[in-house]
Amino acid sequence: MILSRRQIIKNTVQLTGLGISSNIIPMPLLAQTLDYGPKEGLARLHWNENYYGPSERAIEAINTSSFKGAYYPDHLVDYLKSMIAEYNRIDTSNVAISAGSTQALTILSQVSGRKGPILSTGLTYDIHLQLAKNSGARIIKVKDNKDLSIDLESIESLTRNTISAVFIVNPNNPSGMMLDPDVLRETVKRMAQKTLVVIDEAYNEITTDPERNTMIDLVRDGHNVAISRTFSKIYGLAGQRVGYMIGQPDVVNQIKINGTGEASLSMAGVSAAIASYNDKNFINFSRSKINEAKDMVQSGLTFNGLSYLPSETNFIFVDLGQFDANDFRDEMLKQNILVRGKYGEFHNWSRVSMGNLSDVQRYIDALPMVLNNLSV
Ligand SMILES: Cc1ncc(COP(=O)(O)O)c(C=O)c1O
Incomplete structure (x- = not known):
């Protein structure tokens, strides 16, 4: 299809509003719709x-909480933490809440990167690892299998005490593929004897059997494993920026003392997360x-x-x-x-x-x- 000049200009304006093109002079704010x-x-x-x-319940919580927006939301953060702990049969000391899961993942990557190289997979969601790299971390990427699945065997073979952490996304982004949960669970248990294993489960709730596919049980059983989750995906709250990490108390504490974690949360976001968490x-x-x-x-x-x-x-x-x-x-x-x-x-x-x-x-x-x- 050949676009008319008028159409091109119209499209360009639309793209500018989305921040897609940076080499075009932006329109005056007053001329733009918000x-x-x-x-x-x-x-x-x-x-x-x-x-x-967001769900109806989340929207109601955002609206209602907005009237109390003058207050810091600490008590609500504690409430959300308790809900997550109760659901997963863990302690609140196992839960860190952050502004999207990216924040907790980034803090943990930066902390890990100071201790030694980080092991990760080929094609994956790894903004946090890039950020850690910017602050000096060494990231070792293990090439994926030919079918673009994660090469778990090679990752395990490279895991040793000198590796500060192993980061795996499951199901993976952008492949969308998932590792066999039974194989992953056994492999993670062995790797966690040598180093911290972080599994990013941003899409867990979308999978066909979330309870079987999660590795949260490994945290419950005391393994050196951390799981990140988010309200951005199935909960439909990407704009509210709420995520969380479940791990051993020392990992949770590292996230707490090395970043702005809970101080970055908004009352609207946490209220929406509370309203959505158990909304089956x-x-x-x-x-x-x-x-x-x-x-x-x-x-x-x-x-x-x-x-x-x-x-x-x-x-x-x-x-x-x-x-x-x-x-x-x-x-x-x-x-x-x-x-x-x-x-x-x-x-x-x-x-x-x-x-x-x-x-x-x-x-x-x-x-x-x-x-x-x-x-x-
Ligand atoms: C695998 C994975 N982890 C984490 C995130 C970040 O999500 P959040 O909005 O919780 O920071 C994304 C976002 O696309 C993702 O694909």
């Missing part, structure tokens, strides 16, 4: 959010919507001759074959659909997140034209 979510008409399938959030109806509803969207996208991809990795998350990693993921992203953008571009050397893999069903349908409908435009 959008809290995606711009009208833009399918936002490039971040792994839950379109269906909303969690089940969100999971079913994500699965419905995944079924639609998977059928659409297959229909258009594309393959993809099995996903236990709210996104799908698509093999574009001969096509470049940045070109694919740019073609989708012309249709006002946002998807991720290429990841490092993985130039022909594209990640698409599950938004609302109509946006997902737009992605599917755009596939034939986008693929056709790429092949000419």
Whole structure:
């Protein structure tokens, strides 16, 4: 499709509002509308959010708590900590609450990085490790298997006392794939005898069997393991910035004394997290919507001759074959659909997140034209 100049200018303005293009002079603030979510008409399938959030209960809590926004939320942080401890049958000294899980992961990475090299996996969510690297940490990345799954055996073989921590994301981002929980549990137990093992379980609640897939039981049983979780994914609270880490009290204390942790939390965010934590109806509803969207996208991809990795998350990693993921992203953008571009050397893999069903349908409908435009 050839865009008219008017359309290009219109798109450019939309992109500027999203902070996507930095080489364009921004419009005066007064001429812009203040959008809290995606711009009208833009399918936002490039971040792994839950379109269906926040839940009704969370919104009510945000509204009600806003009237008491003059006060620091310490007592609410303690309340949330107790809820998480009670649900997981652990002590509150095992729980650190942070501004998104990224904050706790970053503090722990920086602390670990001061003690020795950190071991991690190939293609993964590792902003926190990059930040630790910026403060001097050495990160050792273990290449993934050919099918893009995590090479757990190699990770174990490289784990020794001199490694300060092992960081694994399960299910992984952007592959969406999950390690076999039984194999992971036994491997983590052995590795934890030598060093701290951190499992990022941001997508655990989306998986088919969250209780079986989590490694929180290892913390409960006293192993040197830490698990990060977030309210940003299934709970639909990415904008409220609440996450948590479950670990042994010394790890939790390290997070507490080395960063701004609990002092970075807002009353609205913590109140929403409290209201959402045990809301099984909303969690089940969100999971079913994500699965419905995944079924639609998977059928659409297959229909258009594309393959993809099995996903236990709210996104799908698509093999574009001969096509470049940045070109694919740019073609989708012309249709006002946002998807991720290429990841490092993985130039022909594209990640698409599950938004609302109509946006997902737009992605599917755009596939034939986008693929056709790429092949000419
Ligand atoms: C695997 C993983 N961990 C952590 C995060 C960060 O989430 P939060 O919003 O809790 O900082 C993300 C976000 O995409 C993620 O994919």
